[in-house]
Amino acid sequence: MPDAGYVxxxxxxxxxxxxxxxxxxxxDAIAPLGLHLSWLDTNRGLTTLKEQVEAAGVPIAIGPVN
Structure with a gap:
């Protein structure tokens, strides 16, 4: 898993x-996504996240960002 940064x-x-x-x-690469909570907490954020991930065709791993 590469170090991807924060979104x-x-x-x-x-x-x-x-x-x-x-x-x-x-x-074999997985996109580690450190996301602002709004990506998971709003319909717009979830919709955009889903669309972008599906378009890219890569697996993702979502983790907490402190």
């Missing part, structure tokens, strides 16, 4: 960047 609230470009970089690493 701030509403940072769709940052999310897409991480997913694109991880996809370029090959089929």
């Amino acid at each position: 701030a609230e509403g940072d769709t470009a940052g999310l897409e960047s991480i997913l694109t970089r991880v996809r370029s690493l090959g089929e």
Whole structure:
């Protein structure tokens, strides 16, 4: 799993960047997503997250960010 960084609230470009970089690493790579809570706490955030992940076609791991 590569070190991907943090995706701030509403940072769709940052999310897409991480997913694109991880996809370029090959089929065994997992995108570790440190996400602002809004990505999981709002319909808009969840919808965008789901769309971006499906479009990238990479597995993800979501972890807490302190």
